[in-house]
Amino acid sequence: MQIPQIQIRQQQAQLSIDTDLGQLEMRQPKATFELRTVAPKLHIHSEEGQLSIDNSRWQDAIGLGHHLESMSRIYSTCKEIAIQGVARRVQEGNRMAAIQTGANVFADLAKESMNDVDNFQFMYLGNASYDNIDIRYESRPVDIQVEEGRVEKNIQMNRAEVQYHLGKRDIYLAQFPKVEIIPPQLDIKI
Structure with missing residues (x-):
């Protein structure tokens, strides 16, 4: 006699995973x-120079000089004029003594003396010259300061922007587990 057997069939569960890759975005x-440029600066400081003009010799040459100097000139030429006067009188005396020439010396001397009045003058003026004005210029030092220019740089690195988008993950049972128990056919007669 055959012993009835119970059949057990088992079906495994099937797990299915469906994934898509994620996306990486980098920007x-x-x-x-x-x-920014800062321009150079130039600072110059200078005091005014001094200009001195001395025209006293020019004024003296045109008769507008100091009175004391004019009188001193007249005084110093008096001796020379007196010596010239004495020399002239001696010369006139010599001409008068030369009677043998037959000339009218006295009339000639009288005529010359009339002309001498106009020519006689004291030299009280200074020397006339193109260089009678003294000009002197005193310069002052110039202070120059330079502020150097520069270039200012401002650099900012921006961070990279990274984004990761997860992919899709579907996990599901593609096949359910099952256990099938098949009983034997029992056909037993008693």
């Missing part, structure tokens, strides 16, 4: 770059 903004 790199440009760096911020700023330039």
Whole structure:
């Protein structure tokens, strides 16, 4: 006699995983770059120079000089004029003594003396010259200071922007587990 057997069939569960890859997005903004130029500066400081003009010799040459100097000139020429007067009288005396010439010396001397009045003058003026004005200029030092210019740089690196988008993951049972128990056919007669 055959012993009835129970059949057990088992079906495994099947797990199914469906995945899509994630996406990586990277964006790199440009760096911020700023330039600022500071111009150089030039500082110049100078005191005024001094100009001195001395025209006293020019004034003396045109008769507007100091009275004391004019009188001193007249005084110093008096001796020379007196010597010239004495020499002239001697010369006139010599001409008068030369009677043998037959000339009218006295009339000639009288005529010359009339002309001498106009020519006689004291030299009280200074020397006339193109260089009678003294000009002197004293310069002052110039202080020059230079402030150097510069370029100011401002550079900012911007961080990279990274974004990761997860992919899709579907996990599901593609096949359910099952256990099938098949009983034997029992056909037993008693």
